Amino acid sequence: MLAATEDSEHQTYTLGSAYPVTISGTLKDSLGTALVGYRVVALGKIDAQSAQTEVSTVDYVTNGQYTITLADSVVGQIEIAATPYEDNVVAPSLHLTNMSPTPGARPLAQPSGLGNSVKVKLLVKGLAGDGMVKPVTGARVIVTGTVDAAFTGAAGAELTSEAITGDDGYATLSLLDGVALVPTYKLRIVPPASSNLGAVYDAPFALTTTDVQLPSRVAISGKVVDFAGTPLRDVTVTARRSQRFLWTLRPEAQDFLDEIPAATTITQANGIFVVWVDPALDDAWGRYDVTFETPKGSTAPTWQILDLEIPRVSSQATINLDSVTMPDAAYLHGRIVDPHGEPVEGSSLRIFQIPPPTTLCTDLTHAPDVCELDAQVAGTGESDGDGIVRLDVARP
Known part of the structure; x- marks a missing residue:
């Protein structure tokens, strides 16, 4: 490790090992x-x-x-x-x-039985807001097949083909038709960002498959108001998977969950919002951290609802949070300067809230060995021409 803590003369560094x-x-x-x-x-x-x-x-x-x-x-x-x-x-x-x-x-x-190259054209569709089943544009389609090693010291094989659906909802995949791979193919689909249609994870896939209909997501809705009850417009509402949701899943499913874009929207003039999330993935029900980030110039602070659980009711289409009241704000300001004491304009300052001690790391089967909880953004600000930065945080 090289630590650059002060100015120094040019040094000579030898790369490589004496015993490679x-x-x-x-x-x-x-x-x-x-x-x-x-x-x-x-x-x-x-x-x-x-x-x-x-x-x-x-x-x-x-x-x-x-x-x-x-x-x-x-x-x-x-x-x-x-x-x-x-x-x-x-x-x-x-x-x-x-x-x-x-x-x-x-x-x-290479293992035997891989076969020859074939093109597979797959239509991805889903139920639109008008109640009609329509092609889905911009969905990411992944098909993966695996062949295990035949014996110790032999190589295993994995084939992955990926494509994005076009305006017509079709994705064209390049696969192999061999007997060793075909029975192992699994389908994954990542829907477009903020779509009302859900993900597909490790569904069996046959070369004869011609179309797939995406499942519907659950809507998280509500109305954002300030401390006095006034509706807030232009608040960015984002629903991200919580760490509890992530660590409930097997490692392979964790990687896929993190490939799904966070659902986001902006509140209307009346403070109303709707974001769409997957109710479950693999064998785990969904849980989400919902962040409410106020626009620049607002006197309301950033706020979060952490680890919101999706009810385990397969028929439920909407979770209504009713009125989400932003807390009273505490106003902070400071000055950002360079090493010579000169003001720095355009610097971003963020304040994070460290999560309290929890048993999350020990309660969940698939928590990582090095278990660190995410700090939550409590406030953001940008310095002006004088280096002054102002930001609002939730009052304790």
Whole structure:
């Protein structure tokens, strides 16, 4: 780690290791023919508590052979991943898992039964506000198939095809029709931002599928008023998944949930708002943090309703919050200056509220090993030409 705490003369830094760990191998298809056009890298951890990341040099394979060098600080087992990098090639990524981070040969070979490339055209539709079923534009469609390793030391394979629906609601996917992949295909769909239509997660998918109808979401509605009961217009209302919702899910579903854009809208002149959220995902019912951010110049502070639970009633279409009263505000101001004491214009200042101690990290099955709760934005402001920044926060 390099800490730049003060001015210093130019230094010489030596990169690389005196004892590098080099791993090499071949890439072949199931018939033994060399594969090209793959990006090969090792995945692992730099320390026991960190997330998996790339921990080696990268080799772009042009002759069916690769060589990579591991970082010195790798902890635990590694995975060698080979991913096609040419857009016009329909081929799976290959994965050697639970490998020791030691020098040696690690050959990768495609499993048999992958088949040939096929194009699948899928119509995505949903129930519109007028009660008619219509094509959905801008939905993200992902189909994934996997083939497990046939034996210890063999490579597993994963094929993913992704497309965005056009104005006609169609997405065209490039897949393989082999017997090893076809039974494993799963469909995921991320709807357009702030849509009233919901996500699809890991639904079985057949090559003969021609259309999919998205489920309807649940509406969270209400009216935003100030401390005196006056409706507030132009308040940005955003519903984001809560950490309880996230950590109730399996890790794979957590990643997908975070790919769904947060639902957002702006209050009308009468303070009315509606945002649409998924009532559930996988095996977990939804819970959301709803943020109310007032426009610039407003005397009302930012406010939040945390961990709002979606009732476990499958037929419920709306959650009415009635009147959401913004709390009385406390007004803060200060001055932002540079290291020489000169005012800085246009700097953004945010005040965060640290969450109180909770048993959330220990109560939930899929909370991360390094469990940190999100701080909540309590107020924002921007400095003027004199460096003065003013912001409103909820009065305790």
